[in-house]
Amino acid sequence: MELIVLGVSHKTASARIRDEVHLHPDEMGEFYSRLKGHWELIREVAVLSTCNRTEFYGFVKDRADADQALREAIDEQKGISHLSNGKYTYSWAGRETVRHLFRVASGLDSLMVGESQILGQVRDAFEVADRHRATGALLTRLFNTAVHAGKRARTETEIGKGTVSVAHAAVEMAQKILDRLERYSVLVIGAGETGALVARHFADNHPKVLTVVNRTFERARELAEDLGGRARPWEEMDGALVDAQVIVTATGAREPIIDAGRMARALKRSSRGPKVVVDISNPRNVHPNVGELDRLFLYDLDALESIADQNRARRRREIPKVEGIVVEEVDRFLAWYESLDMVPVIRALRGRFQEIADKEMERQVKNFDSADREALKEYTRALLNKLLHQPTTRIRGVEPSSAHGIHKLVALQELFELDVESFQRGEDGEPDEDEEKKGT
Amino acid sequence: MQTALQLLNVLLPLGYLLAALAYLVVFMESSAWAKTWATRLTASVAGAHFLYLLLATLAFRHVPVANAWEGFTFIAFAMVVVYLVLEWRWKDKATGVFLLVPVLFFQILSSAFVTHTREVDEILRSPLFAVHVTSALLGYVALSVAAVYGAMYALLYRELKKHRVGLIFRRLPNLETLSRLNMGAVLFGWVGLTLAILLGSLWAGELTSTGWLEGTFYTDPKFLLTLILWVLYGLTLGGRYLFRWPNRHLAYLSLVAFLLMVSSSLAVNLVLRSFHQFS
Helix, strand or coil: CEEEEEEEECCCCCHHHHHHHCCCHHHHHHHHHHHHHHCCCEEEEEEEECCCEEEEEEEECCHHHHHHHHHHHHHHHHCCCCCCCCCCCEEEECHHHHHHHHHHHCCCCCCCCCCCHHHHHHHHHHHHHHHCCCCCHHHHHHHHHHHHHHHHHHHHCCCCCCCCCHHHHHHHHHHHHHCCHHHCEEEEECCCHHHHHHHHHHHCCCCCEEEEEECCHHHHHHHHHHHCCEEEEHHHHHHHHHHCCEEEECCCCCCCCECHHHHHHHHHHCCCCCEEEEECCCCCCECHHHHHCCCEEEEEHHHHHHHHHHHHHHHHHHHHHHHHHHHHHHHHHHHHHHCCCHHHHHHHHHHHHHHHHHHHHHHHHHHCCHHHHHHHHHHHHHHHHHHHHHHHHHHHCCCCCCHHHHHHHHHHHHHCCCCHHHHHHHCCCCCCHHHHHHHC | CHHHHHHHHHHHHHHHHHHHHHHHHHHHHCCHHHHHHHHHHHHHHHHHHHHHHHHHHHHHCCCCCCCHHHHHHHHHHHHHHHHHHHHHHHCCCCCHHHHHHHHHHHHHHHHHHCCCCCCCCHHHHCHHHHHHHHHHHHHHHHHHHHHHHHHHHHHHHHHHHCCCCCHHHHHCCCHHHHHHHHHHHHHHHHHHHHHHHHHHHHHHHHHHHHCCCCCCHHHCHHHHHHHHHHHHHHHHHHHHHCCCCCHHHHHHHHHHHHHHHHHHHHHHHHCCCCCCCCC
């Protein structure tokens, strides 16, 4: 049995191809149903499908056959040949599969390094697969550890810190200057597409008042209604500049509509605090000399792009730390995975019982004289061997490569709280069969 | 009581060291766990510090400010009280490390070299003196804290103007919060100075009548300096609440006033003669 991944992502395929491969949540049911005919071959499977990637994680009996079955299933369902022709896909097995998923969950494989959305998408992908009864002990552990690795990456490093999009950068700068935006007024000048996009980001932060000013009043009113704000006529712009603490300009004007003189007059009439001006228009709506005014912070497209760049660079500097976390979590997962073998489980089970017996013996030994102590030891050893003979024989009969066998071994570990890893480290070799026979 | 004093003298720097480390973790990682424990730890150590000062006052029958080393522990305590009040009022913990490090520095100096003065001028045993000196120290320390926040404001302002999003941008609170902390500390300090001046003036009248104080107190260099600072900081407060001066000007004003406070205090204490010199 092997852990495999087969996928198409932004690294191997264009947006059009990714879009054609993408499995919408509504299509998941059909996909998992299609795979039901292959349950003997594909024991567990989960699909992670976002706008940047579609990946199939599987615990399979035969890698080549499973790979082919997955490619055919998706191509048939979507009426394409992108997976069968092998041009856009990648596939890995074993350790590389685990590493890949953990890197994906940590945001290392994302188009925008460190983006946080992917972590929720990994979690959702597992839940959907689980709802369709396509997962088992192995993928459950794999996805849980992936989510854990993703969380660690974001809390222990700065991979997810600082915005890398221009629109978000505008909001972030305003928040760094003004505290909570709920206490301040936002003015949006221009009701075009770009203005609406940035205005929406500010509206999400629930400013005290959101005002839209536009040359065509009707369009200003439409956008204001959409954002839960109010519209003011173009002629009232000076008054609006006085009232607002955050000003976003995004008009198609060929010349600056706000210069230092106009802004200075507005500052004089407004409250003591700072003002933030975000100019996302090209050519600029705000003259650069406005940025020289006291208590006024001007961010044009160049400035916002430079802020996003600085954050991207900082995220890139965090990559080695996150890779370290990924390696740690991969090792931990693989140690668990390797413990799903009958030999270490038998050893851990015997070790656990022996520990209990030793502790009891230590407590009781003072009640016996030296001759009886030897007899007591012998009696305990024989009792343990008798008690464990039947379970040991049964465990030896388990097929660890089957999903059913893995479930049994996992259940045993949980039932007796077995620390398989420490017993693996402690001694090597098969458990002593003769020892068991001596006791029977 | 002596044993308790000696024990606290050792424990206080250790406690402040842990508190400063906790605030350093808050500054570097913004961890929720550290945020909770930094405040709890600092408040507990401040409680122990209050006990230490109380025991010292009872043991030596005067507020422990009779020499420089005693004064340092008092400054450390005043600074931590001012910080805790500001943190409680504006819920900001990111700047704690900048205040706890000087607190730790003053407490280490005091713990290492302190020798309590037993024989002091009888005037220092007066309860009125205790209130007067406590208000003055709290006032001066709060104004120093205001300068720290003023400096942070100036630094962040520069970073924001230059579109830089480095460590200062990421770790310090936003400009408006820094401005509130700056002005909160100025207000705290100004109230402390007001109390100190009022009590000192009333008391000086009494001392003149008993013959302890010769001449007039209002020509004393220390009194005059305090009065000038009181006017300057009063102007800063007026600038904020009455004249709507920009926050940046207020931050700079608090920095200038602090520099004036330090330089003139040195001059008054080292060069000029004042009846405020008791030893």
